[in-house]
Amino acid sequence: MQLKKLCRGLLTLGISCSLMFQTPVFAAEETTTDTQTDASAVTTNSIPGWPQGPEITSSxxxxxxxxxxxxxxxxxxxxxxxxxxxxxxxxxxxxxxxxxxxxxxxxxxxxxxxxxxxxxxxxxxxxxxxxxxxxxxxxxxxxxxxxxxxxxxxxxxxxxxxxxxxxxxxxxxxxxxxxxxxxxxxxxxxxxxxxxxxxxxxxxxxxxxxxxxxxxxxxxxxxxxxxxxxxxxxxxxxxxxxxxxxxxxxxxxxxxxxxxxxxxxxxxxxxxxxxxxxxxxxxxxxxxxxxxxxxxxxxxxxxNFQTLSLGNNDFNMVSGGDVYVPAGATADSLTTEDGEIQDGEYTRQYFFGGNAVGTAVMEDVPEETTSFDHESEQNLEAARAYSENTNNLPYILIGGAGLVVFLLILWRIIKIAKS
The missing domain is CATH 3.40.710.10 (DD-peptidase/beta-lactamase superfamily)
Known part of the structure; x- marks a missing residue:
């Protein structure tokens, strides 16, 4: 039973490591604290990566x-x-x-x-x-x-x-x-x-x-x-x-x-x-x-601009999620800012270089510990405990004895063959 638990624990550990090193599909969901939120204060021609607008004479x-x-x-x-x-x-x-x-x-x-x-x-x-x-x-x-x-x-x-x-x-x-x-x-x-x-x-x-x-x-x-x-x-x-x-x-x-x-x-x-x-x-x-x-x-x-639809990148999105950004821009070039949660939802605003480019309504999904997660944690603990409490010396002695017997048998076979 302990060996079975050990195998399950090692399998869970491998899955966890695999998930840990996966690349996020939508890197733009990071929220920056210094994002410019007052769109009226943004001068678009001064935004890095933003297409230069035409010169006009009107005020x-x-x-x-x-x-x-x-x-x-x-x-x-x-x-x-x-x-x-x-x-x-x-x-x-x-x-x-x-x-x-x-x-x-x-x-x-x-x-x-x-x-x-x-x-x-x-x-x-x-x-x-x-x-x-x-x-x-x-x-x-x-x-x-x-x-x-x-x-x-x-x-x-x-x-x-x-x-x-x-x-x-x-x-x-x-x-x-x-x-x-x-x-x-x-x-x-x-x-x-x-x-x-x-x-x-x-x-x-x-x-x-x-x-x-x-x-x-x-x-x-x-x-x-x-x-x-x-x-x-x-x-x-x-x-x-x-x-x-x-x-x-x-x-x-x-x-x-x-x-x-x-x-x-x-x-x-x-x-x-x-x-x-x-x-x-x-x-x-x-x-x-x-x-x-x-x-x-x-x-x-x-x-000079294009529409990007971000809905496929986040299953928690309720509505919205379209952004209008410079041609060639990707979701990775965006930052986000989330509003307060109300009635299980909140507003996420997207920014390109500090300029607001779209919004979405997001569902607040709390992180819950599932039965699988709980069982996985138990398996990992069992694997660690087994490793800590098990002495490897008996296995070494058994292996050594087996090797000696094998060599004796091989020697006897060779001797009989020569005679």
Whole structure:
């Protein structure tokens, strides 16, 4: 029985040694304590191994990957600037989140005032009735201020109440330097945002399928209404969506741009290529430059990065696990940082050179001593005890005696053979 235990103990010891020297499949799971966790503080062009981004003349810009919220490029992304007409992205998002597309909106003096406020409009008239869907196409394709004002009053009860909804929603999305004062983007010294905040707002918008449909439509017709006798044909005036414009970008999903003396040229858009969606924000640029610069930044994001799926490397992963990293990078080039455990799960954030590149939700699986482990430990102890307590001298004497007998027999055989 002791010999049997000894064999089992030696077998277990061999298995343990084999496991001990195996190479981990996913070396990137090590957590570093000095990882940069504030993504907004990272300047992407200064990250070792990170592709160099293009030079642009606009004051601030961001390129962000939609699924992972990886910041691929940033220039003064936390600088407080005027948003211009890009405000209408938030206006449209809130309408989609708080209305049915079939709801009817009746023009009041509030909305009609937008016809003469110096901004874009569709010449809506007092008491004219539109559906919410028609209103949203007017806002996203024609940047209609009259419709934006009326829709705001329809949703919030007043424009001011709607503006408060805009600010509350911005805070929910993680915006830290954004204050809205109107739903149109017309100049107001108290209305401001940042490139990073606008990227977060655009992410929420482009993740809404109805927003994608509306923003990506080339043209839309509003038929005759109760007041207007003719059709209104709306053409998407976003420069990156117009094939006849020099700034046309074939992968663009839609966006909004504008220009005022206070804001300069501003632009927010999204583009999709090979199942990857990127968000571009360019603020305070020279007239006619922001769309071209956004296009070059989008090309940089699509051409120099790749998606890695890490789910196959960790069976404890519940969801997520995709990272957007420089082309050619592997899981070994990543570090991780784990959040606090809540309800048996925790968040793991992945970093490349200190820049956040994706997250995953992990299941907290406590290490338990199994019956096999317990039996293995007993076998190892038995093997050690047997080795310590067993005297090898009897085996040596028996072996020696056997050798002497063998030699005597061999000698006798040889002697008989010679005789």
């Amino acid at each position: 601030a810009a961001v390129i962000m990957e939609d699924a992972t919220q990886t910041l691929l490029y940033s220039k003064n992304m936390d600088q407080v600037l005027y948003p211009g007409a890009t405000v209408k992205i938030m206006t449209t998002l809130l309408a989609l989140e708080n209305c049915q597309l079939t709801d009817q909106v009746t023009m009041t003096a509030t909305g009609v005032s937008g016809v003469t406020d110096g901004g874009a409009n569709i010449s809506a008239q007092l008491d004219e009735v539109f559906t919410v869907e028609q209103c949203l196409y007017a806002i996203m394709l024609s940047s209609a201020n009259d419709i934006a004002l009326q829709l705001s009053e329809h949703i919030g009860g007043s424009v001011d109440a709607f503006v408060q909804m805009m600010n509350d929603r911005a805070a929910q999305l993680g915006c830290t330097n954004t204050v809205f004062t109107n739903p149109t983007g017309l100049p107001d010294e108290n209305q401001h945002t940042t490139a990073h905040d606008m990227a977060l707002i655009m992410k929420a918008a482009i993740d809404n399928e109805s927003f994608r449909t509306i923003a990506g439509t080339a043209s839309y017709t509003i038929p005759a209404t109760n007041v207007s006798g003719g059709d209104r044909v709306l053409t998407n005036n976003f420069s990156m969506m117009s094939a006849s414009n020099a700034a046309y970008y074939q992968y663009c999903l839609g966006g909004r741009e504008g220009y005022t003396e206070a804001s300069g040229s501003t632009l927010v858009c999204a583009a999709e290529k090979n199942n990857t969606t990127l968000i571009a924000v360019v603020l305070q640029g020279a007239s006619g430059t922001t769309a071209t610069e956004a296009g070059s930044l989008l090309d940089y994001g699509f051409d």
